[in-house]
Structures are given as structure tokens and as C-alpha cells.
Amino acid sequence: MKSEHSDLSLTIATLARSATPVTPLEAASVRLARWAITSTALAVLSIAILGVRSDVAAQMMNGWFLTRATVTLAIVVSAAIVTFFMSVPGVEPSRLVSAVPFAACLVWAVMLVGTLAATQSPVDILLQVTPHPTCVLLIAATAIMPGGILVRMLRHAAPLQARSTSGFTGLASFALGALGTQFVCTNDAAAHHLLWHFTPVVVFALASVAVGSLLFGWPHRQQRHSE
Amino acid sequence: MQHAQQGEEDAYAELLVLLAAAARSYVRSRLGTTVPWIDDVVQETLIAVHHARHTFDARRPFAPWFYAIARHRFVDAVRREQRVRRHELVDHAWPEFSCGPDDAACRIDMDAVRRALASLPPRQREVVESIKLRDEGVREIAARLDMTITSVKVTAHRGYRTLRRLLGVDLREE
Numbered sequence: 001m002k003s004e005h006s007d008l009s010l011t012i013a014t015l016a017r018s019a020t021p022v023t024p025l026e027a028a029s030v031r032l033a034r035w036a037i038t039s040t041a042l043a044v045l046s047i048a049i050l051g052v053r054s055d056v057a058a059q060m061m062n063g064w065f066l067t068r069a070t071v072t073l074a075i076v077v078s079a080a081i082v083t084f085f086m087s088v089p090g091v092e093p094s095r096l097v098s099a100v101p102f103a104a105c106l107v108w109a110v111m112l113v114g115t116l117a118a119t120q121s122p123v124d125i126l127l128q129v130t131p132h133p134t135c136v137l138l139i140a141a142t143a144i145m146p147g148g149i150l151v152r153m154l155r156h157a158a159p160l161q162a163r164s165t166s167g168f169t170g171l172a173s174f175a176l177g178a179l180g181t182q183f184v185c186t187n188d189a190a191a192h193h194l195l196w197h198f199t200p201v202v203v204f205a206l207a208s209v210a211v212g213s214l215l216f217g218w219p220h221r222q223q224r225h226s227e
Numbered sequence: 228m229q230h231a232q233q234g235e236e237d238a239y240a241e242l243l244v245l246l247a248a249a250a251r252s253y254v255r256s257r258l259g260t261t262v263p264w265i266d267d268v269v270q271e272t273l274i275a276v277h278h279a280r281h282t283f284d285a286r287r288p289f290a291p292w293f294y295a296i297a298r299h300r301f302v303d304a305v306r307r308e309q310r311v312r313r314h315e316l317v318d319h320a321w322p323e324f325s326c327g328p329d330d331a332a333c334r335i336d337m338d339a340v341r342r343a344l345a346s347l348p349p350r351q352r353e354v355v356e357s358i359k360l361r362d363e364g365v366r367e368i369a370a371r372l373d374m375t376i377t378s379v380k381v382t383a384h385r386g387y388r389t390l391r392r393l394l395g396v397d398l399r400e401e
Binding site: 008010011012013014015016017018019020021022023024025027088089090091092157158160161 | 231232233234235236237239240243244247266269270273274275277278279280281282283284285287288291292293294295296299370
């Protein structure tokens with residue numbers, strides 16, 4: 001039977017033999033910028049295809065619309081930064097930086113709940129919200145391409161925390177979907193946004209955590225690199 | 228590492244030897260003791276370094292890059308060990324024949340085993356056959372099939388469980 005050390009020597013010899021030249025990965029910031037540009041273009045294209053709301057020019061001067069858009073954009077940017085840096089060993093973001101996307105989500109939720117609570121009968125309003133699964137589909141449709149590109153770019157790096165990477169990837173992509181949907185959906189009510197924009201993003205992000213091992217898990221990366 | 232990125236085999240082998248020692252020392256320092264699976268972690272760390280070598284940026288220090296990989300492989304290994312300990316799966320799970328005194332009965336059982344083996348998913352069949360019929364070590368199988376050692380054990384366990392279910396009363400566990 002071989003000893004542990006001879007196994008290790010064999011591993012070292014095998015790895016050394018397969019040391020083909022590699023092109024060093026570009027800096028996370030460069031890849032982030034590239035993703036941001038591509039995703040913005042894709043989101044704009046999606047909005048154009050899905051049909052931009054007719055009052056968009058007026059909404060660009062509307063504080064409520066702009067605040068929601070800014071907070072959603074903050075989630076997209078912060079989650080994308082975290083996930084890009086998380087996928088490169090040695091430059092992982094600190095816990096404080098990793099908490100920023102969660103904080104932005106919290107701000108989004110508080111903003112919507114606060115606006116709803118300021119009405120006279122928030123619970124009634126919430127119960128009377130008409131189901132709007134179209135918004136969920138719009139969010140998913142807008143998020144799918146940027147999300148796919150993001151997953152591909154991150155898999156090309158070396159994400160060590162599969163679930164976290166996947167969760168932030170999902171959050172960045174679906175928050176981008178929600179941001180795009182805001183330019184299509186004409187319903188600006190807080191209750192509608194809470195149930196049909198915010199909640200789907202959170203659910204999709206949690207679902208992304210669940211499939212993290214599948215997307216970024218170690219055995220899959222091993223298989224991918226060996227192909 | 229820059230030489231390794233350029234595909235220089237000797238420099239890379241030298242680096243891996245140094246990293247193996249560093250990874251072993253890191254695991255020992257984290258655990259405060261020696262455990263039988265230290266070499267598994269060391270091996271997985273080296274494989275991870277190999278697959279992630281394109282992510283090393285020569286403008287940054289090497290140690291944080293390497294120890295980030297070592298830390299995550301170590302944490303993964305600890306979690307896996309805890310899981311494995313909870314569902315202990317070793318060779319004993321392999322079902323044994325309850326052969327009758329005559330050889331014919333054994334041959335019939337063997338046919339049933341072959342049929343059951345053939346019905347296993349390809350990866351499970353490969354792992355079970357490698358361990359039980361070709362007498363290969365878990366480590367060798369892991370290297371050959373590009374799996375982790377734990378994955379090989381888990382796959383084998385699943386294969387044994389399926390075989391037990393398929394063969395039912397004809398087999399008993401040791």
C-alpha cells in the first residue's frame with residue numbers, strides 16, 4: 001500500500017506535469033466594470049423589448065421613483081462588487097463590506113414598509129394588492145442574461161465560498177432585474193413593490209444560495225478545469 | 228508562482244513541495260493536533276492552488292492568496308469530516324453474500340449482483356467496481372475520476388445502499 005507521502009508526491013508530480021501556461025486573471029475591478037457595462041446594455045435592451053413605461057420622462061423627476069431606483073442600483077453595485085472580489089483568493093471583502101448589500105436591501109424594505117405604514121390602513125392595502133406575477137417574470141427576464149454572464153465570469157475565477165458567491169450573484173442579478181422592471185411596470189404603490197418587486201428579489205437571491213454548490217461548488221470547478 | 232503561471236514544470240513542482248509543507252503546518256496549527264486526514268487537506272489545497280493559479284496577481288503578495296485557499300479547503304474538510312462522522316460510511320457497508328453451501332447458489336447470487344451493478348448510475352458503478360472488484364484505493368479512484376476523496380466515499384456508500392435495496396434478502400450486511 002502506498003504511503004500518504006508517496007500519494008502527495010504523486011499529486012505534486014501530476015500537478016507539475018500539467019502546469020500548462022495560464023493567462024493571469026484580470027483584476028476584479030476590471031472584470032466588474034466589464035460586467036457592469038455589458039449588463040447595463042442588456043438591461044436597457046430588455047426594457048426596450050419589454051416596453052418602457054410611457055411616463056418614464058416624468059418619473060425621472062419623481063423623487064419616489066428615483067429613490068427606489070437609487071437603492072436598487074446600490075444593491076446591484078454592492079452585491080456585484082462583493083461577489084467579484086469574493087471570487088478571487090486573497091482579496092475577499094471584509095465582513096463589513098459584505099454586509100453592505102444586506103444593508104441596502106434593508107433600506108429598500110424599510111423604505112417600502114415605511115411608506116406603506118404611513119398610510120391609514122396599511123394591512124388592508126397590503127391584503128388588497130392584486131397579484132402581479134408579470135412583474136416577477138419581468139424581473140427574471142431582465143436578470144437572466146446579466147446573471148448568466150456573471151456566473152460565467154465568476155466560474156472563470158476561483159470562488160472559494162460557493163453559497164455566498166451564488167447568493168450575492170443572485171442578489172446583484174435579480175436586483176438589476178427589479179431596477180429594469182421599475183422602468184416597465186407602471187404601478188408605483190409601495191405595497192405592490194414590496195410584494196411583487198422586493199419579495200421576488202429576496203426569494204430569488206435565497207434560491208441562488210441554495211444552488212450555490214451546483215454553480216460554484218468545488219467538485220464542479222475541478223471537473224470544469226480538468227475538461 | 229509566476230514561473231508556474233508560465234508553465235515551468237520544475238519551478239512549479241518546487242513551489243508545490245513548499246506549499247504542501249506550509250499547508251500541513253497550517254492545518255496542524257489550526258487543529259492543535261495531528262489528524263489522519265491532514266494529507267487529504269494538503270492534497271486538496273494543492274489541487275485548489277493548481278486550479279486557481281491563474282487568479283494569482285503577481286502585483287499582490289502571495290501569502291494571503293495561498294492561505295485564503297488553504298483556509299477554505301481546511302474549513303470544507305472539517306465540515307466534511309463532521310458529516311462523514313455522522314453518517315459513517317466505510318467498507319463495512321458493502322453487502323456480503325449469504326451463500327449457501329453449494330457453489331451454484333453463489334453463482335446465482337453473483338449474477339444478481341452483476342445485474343444490480345449494471346443498473347447503478349455510471350459513476351456509482353465505476354466507484355463500486357473500482358473499490359470492490361479491482362481493489363483500487365479511494366485515493367487512486369479520486370485522482371482518476373477527478374473527484375474528492377469524500378465524494379468517492381459518499382458515492383460508494385450510495386452505491387452500496389442501492390445494491391442492498393436491489394438485492395434485498397439475498398444479501399446481508401457484515
